[in-house]
Amino acid sequence: MAVTAETQVGPAAVPPVAARPRSRSTRAGGRRSRPLTAYLFLAPYLVLFGAFIIAPAVYGIWISLHDYDFVLPYKPWVGLANYVSLFTPGSRDFGDFWQSMGATGIFTGLSVPCLVVLPLGVAVLLNRKFPGRTFFRAVFFLPYVLGVAVIGLLFRYILDPNVGVVNYFLGSNVPWTTDLPWVWVSLVGMTVWWTLGFNATIYLAGLTDIPRELYEAAEMDGASRSQQFFNVTLPGLRPVLVFVITTTILASANMFGQQLLLTKGAPGTSTRTAIGYIATEGLSSFRMGAASAMSYVLAIFLLLISLISFRVFRERQDQS
Amino acid sequence: MSATTASSTTAPTVRGAGDALEPTRRGHGPRSSPLSRVAFTVLLVVLTAVFVGPLLWMFLTSFKTPDGATSIPPSLFPSPATADGYRPLLDTSSQTPVIRWFLNSLLAGVANSVIVTATAALAAYALARLDFPGKRVVFGVIIATLFVPGFVFLIPNYLIVNSLGWLDTLWAVILPSAGGAFGVFFLRQFFSSLPMELEEAAEIDGANRWQTFIRVVLPLSKPGISTLLVLSFLTNYNDFLWPVFVLFSPSTLTLPAGLSILQGAFTINYPVVMAGAVIASVPAIVLFILAQRNIVEGVARSGLKG
Numbered sequence: 001m002a003v004t005a006e007t008q009v010g011p012a013a014v015p016p017v018a019a020r021p022r023s024r025s026t027r028a029g030g031r032r033s034r035p036l037t038a039y040l041f042l043a044p045y046l047v048l049f050g051a052f053i054i055a056p057a058v059y060g061i062w063i064s065l066h067d068y069d070f071v072l073p074y075k076p077w078v079g080l081a082n083y084v085s086l087f088t089p090g091s092r093d094f095g096d097f098w099q100s101m102g103a104t105g106i107f108t109g110l111s112v113p114c115l116v117v118l119p120l121g122v123a124v125l126l127n128r129k130f131p132g133r134t135f136f137r138a139v140f141f142l143p144y145v146l147g148v149a150v151i152g153l154l155f156r157y158i159l160d161p162n163v164g165v166v167n168y169f170l171g172s173n174v175p176w177t178t179d180l181p182w183v184w185v186s187l188v189g190m191t192v193w194w195t196l197g198f199n200a201t202i203y204l205a206g207l208t209d210i211p212r213e214l215y216e217a218a219e220m221d222g223a224s225r226s227q228q229f230f231n232v233t234l235p236g237l238r239p240v241l242v243f244v245i246t247t248t249i250l251a252s253a254n255m256f257g258q259q260l261l262l263t264k265g266a267p268g269t270s271t272r273t274a275i276g277y278i279a280t281e282g283l284s285s286f287r288m289g290a291a292s293a294m295s296y297v298l299a300i301f302l303l304l305i306s307l308i309s310f311r312v313f314r315e316r317q318d319q320s
Numbered sequence: 321m322s323a324t325t326a327s328s329t330t331a332p333t334v335r336g337a338g339d340a341l342e343p344t345r346r347g348h349g350p351r352s353s354p355l356s357r358v359a360f361t362v363l364l365v366v367l368t369a370v371f372v373g374p375l376l377w378m379f380l381t382s383f384k385t386p387d388g389a390t391s392i393p394p395s396l397f398p399s400p401a402t403a404d405g406y407r408p409l410l411d412t413s414s415q416t417p418v419i420r421w422f423l424n425s426l427l428a429g430v431a432n433s434v435i436v437t438a439t440a441a442l443a444a445y446a447l448a449r450l451d452f453p454g455k456r457v458v459f460g461v462i463i464a465t466l467f468v469p470g471f472v473f474l475i476p477n478y479l480i481v482n483s484l485g486w487l488d489t490l491w492a493v494i495l496p497s498a499g500g501a502f503g504v505f506f507l508r509q510f511f512s513s514l515p516m517e518l519e520e521a522a523e524i525d526g527a528n529r530w531q532t533f534i535r536v537v538l539p540l541s542k543p544g545i546s547t548l549l550v551l552s553f554l555t556n557y558n559d560f561l562w563p564v565f566v567l568f569s570p571s572t573l574t575l576p577a578g579l580s581i582l583q584g585a586f587t588i589n590y591p592v593v594m595a596g597a598v599i600a601s602v603p604a605i606v607l608f609i610l611a612q613r614n615i616v617e618g619v620a621r622s623g624l625k626g
Contacts, residue, residue, distance in 0.1 A: 037529050038452035045443035052499030056476035145608045147558030149576035153597045154378050163390035205620035257560040282475045283565040292475050
């Protein structure tokens with residue numbers, strides 16, 4: 001599931017592994033093959049890669065340096081003006097853009113702790129031996145294979161302030177989809193329900209890597225269940241934990257579908273995320289120059305966050 | 321659901337989160353009291369209800385009448401049960417031809433996953449097993465793009481797709497996402513883990529590179545190939561941000577884009593909206609049941625040193 005621009009980290013989430021140089025005998029692997037053969041193998045993919053990854057990456061920068069309006073014939077060069085205006089209070093996009101960045105920040109800040117801690121609890125629970133374990137693992141993962149559209153429609157219904165079952169069961173009258181702060185609770189809750197199984201699966205795989213002898217030794221020393229968790233499980237999961245934290249931050253920062261389907265940005269534009277603003281300005285209002293500049297600003301933000309996490313990850317690696 | 325049977329076969333060759341897992345500790349040690357076992361069971365039942373409940377509710381609602389879907393107190397089972405919610409979805413001349421979106425989504429998903437897997441397999445083989453000038457640069461650039469967030473390509477790709485004349489056609493949701501580097505990265509890892517001896521033997525027998533790839537490498541790589549097929553299908557099938565903006569006619573939409581229109585068109589007619597969601601869920605759930613091991617392992621390995 002290549003990383004989609006929703007709060008979904010697919011396997012395309014980049015594994016924290018550097019490609020190891022292959023050790024291989026000089027006799028093997030391609031001494032007798034001509035370079036042309038290799039290029040022919042590569043060609044079909046490189047055509048797609050060039051057209052839809054490399055070309056747009058360069059083209060996007062060029063667009064962001066112009067006052068590029070899709071529907072206007074004249075698209076003048078403006079240099080860095082699109083970027084400057086994003087940092088100029090009072091400019092056309094300043095208020096809206098930073099509000100949407102703030103919304104993305106709020107969502108990320110609220111959802112990441114939930115999506116790091118709760119799946120870990122579920123993973124520890126499902127790591128026990130009990131009948132039907134595989135079935136339960138499947139149940140928790142199931143929502144993840146449904147797309148954001150299905151999840152959005154479903155939660156819009158069960159969170160409906162008047163006829164939704166959530167308010168009925170709680171005996172409350174909460175405006176889950178229309179008013180602050182409830183909209184954030186809904187967006188985060190829905191996202192946790194949707195993607196919890198994904199992180200839990202990664203944790204479960206990490207739990208199997210912890211040598212059983214460590215638990216046995218801890219038990220001999222009289223460590224309680226909770227002491228075992230804090231002294232054996234958590235340190236053993238450290239690399240996986242940092243990976244999960246990093247990919248979850250990036251996925252949450254990509255949130256778009258939930259706010260479009262559940263709240264439509266309401267109340268006002270307070271739940272419109274950065275991706276929501278970039279997409280509507282660029283692809284509905286066709287202000288592509290401004291929107292491209294915004295997407296690079298957001299990308300640089302995320303790049304910095306990834307680098308910080310990655311550095312933390314490397315340091316942790318060295319310690320353990 | 322027979323998801324349990326799908327993965328109760330022999331131990332997998334790769335470490336995954338299938339049920340071939342060794343538990344990290346003996347399930348209930350000597351110190352687990354009956355009380356904690358009861359607590360564990362209760363917790364598991366409650367959590368399962370929380371995860372299955374909404375999906376069950378979606379399914380049951382799709383067979384209710386509009387009034388039945390919004391009655392207070394809510395009734396679990398539809399009475400009277402009706403398939404009226406599904407009727408407007410089957411009308412291909414309407415503004416919300418869900419059945420048509422369903423076919424579009426299947427077609428696009430299958431085409432995309434086949435193209436992704438075929439092109440990635442060829443490229444990954446060259447990167448794993450062949451030597452050529454510029455190899456390091458090519459591989460480095462491909463891997464580097466894994467770190468670029470997808471939304472950066474959104475606007476320029478819209479213009480590229482427009483200049484190719486693909487806006488509002490299925491090509492727009494089939495080809496651009498096939499440029500992504502994940503498949504190449506994934507299969508290169510897989511090919512590199514295969515033993516060289518068989519390929520060398522084929523070469524000694526006089527097979528050329530193409531024959532070695534087709535007859536030796538691909539048959540050995542079935543698990544990796546099928547995992548990539550499944551993952552890329554699901555990704556494409558569930559993609560939302562891109563199709564919402566590049567498809568607009570009722571006849572060309574894929575399900576995720578269409579469902580948001582359906583929601584607007586039948587705002588308070590919940591059985592119809594839920595019926596659309598049910599139809600959209602079926603392929604994903606069926607695929608999950610059939611290929612649970614592939615999906616879960618693909619996910620689990622993404623978080624490990626694959």
